[in-house]
Amino acid sequence: MASHSTLATVTDSVMLFADLPAQVTLPNGALLEVSALSQADSEALHAIELAAHSHPMSASLFEGNLQRYHAVGLKDQNGWIGFALISLVVGEAELLDFVVAPQQQGRGIGSAFLLWLIDELSDKAERFYLEVRASNEPAIQLYGNAGFVEMGIRENYYPAKNGREDAILMAMELLD
Numbered sequence: 001m002a003s004h005s006t007l008a009t010v011t012d013s014v015m016l017f018a019d020l021p022a023q024v025t026l027p028n029g030a031l032l033e034v035s036a037l038s039q040a041d042s043e044a045l046h047a048i049e050l051a052a053h054s055h056p057m058s059a060s061l062f063e064g065n066l067q068r069y070h071a072v073g074l075k076d077q078n079g080w081i082g083f084a085l086i087s088l089v090v091g092e093a094e095l096l097d098f099v100v101a102p103q104q105q106g107r108g109i110g111s112a113f114l115l116w117l118i119d120e121l122s123d124k125a126e127r128f129y130l131e132v133r134a135s136n137e138p139a140i141q142l143y144g145n146a147g148f149v150e151m152g153i154r155e156n157y158y159p160a161k162n163g164r165e166d167a168i169l170m171a172m173e174l175l176d
C-alpha cells in the first residue's frame with residue numbers, strides 16, 4: 001500500500017459512501033455489514049492493521065488517516081474484521097490501505113469487499129489505483145482477479161525486512 005506519511009492530501013469532499021451501512025455477501029451466502037469508520041474505531045482497527053501488515057502504520061498515523069481519507073469497515077457479530085482507506089482526488093480513487101484480519105483471511109472476504117468497493121466507486125471516480133509490495137502474492141492475486149492491471153514498478157519504494165522492496169503500481173478503469 002501507499003507509504004503516504006504525514007503529508008496532507010487534498011481529498012474530494014464527495015461523500016464516497018453516502019448509503020452506509022450496506023451489506024456484502026460472501027461466497028457461502030453469509031452477510032457482512034459495511035459501515036463508515038470514525039475516530040472511536042481507531043484502536044480496534046489499528047489492532048487489525050498491526051496483526052495483518054508486515055510494516056504497519058503507527059497508531060498516530062493511522063488515526064490521522066482515518067480523518068484524512070474515506071474509511072469504511074466490515075464487521076461481523078463480534079466486531080470489525082476488515083477495513084479500507086481510500087482517497088479521491090480529481091476523479092482518481094486510490095486504495096491506500098486494505099486489510100482483512102488474519103484469522104478471517106482466505107474465506108473470500110477480501111474479494112467480496114473489494115468488488116463492493118469497485119461497484120461503489122464506479123460512478124464517483126474514473127480510475128482506481130493502488131500500490132502493493134512486490135512480495136505480497138495474496139494481494140496481487142486478489143487485485144488481478146478483481147480487474148486491476150500492473151502499470152509499473154516503483155523501485156525500492158517500501159522499507160522491508162532486509163533493506164527495501166519494490167512497489168507494483170496497479171490500476172483499473174472504472175466504468176459507470
Ligand SMILES: CC(C)(COP(=O)(O)OP(=O)(O)OC[C@H]1O[C@@H](n2cnc3c(N)ncnc32)[C@H](O)[C@@H]1OP(=O)(O)O)[C@@H](O)C(=O)NCCC(=O)NCCS
Pocket residue numbers: 001052053097098099100101104105106107108109110111112131132133136137138139141142145
Ligand atoms: C490481501 C488480503 C486483504 C486478502 O484478503 P482475504 O480475505 O484473505 O482474500 P480472499 O479470501 O478473498 O482471497 C482472494 C484471493 O487472494 C489470493 N489469496 C488469498 N490468500 C492467499 C494466500 N495465502 N496465498 C496466495 N494467494 C492468496 C487468492 O487468489 C484468493 O482468490 P481465490 O480464493 O479465488 O484463490 C489479506 O490477505 C490481507 O489483509 N493481507 C494483509 C494486508 C495486506 O497485505 N493488504 C493489502 C495491501 S496492498
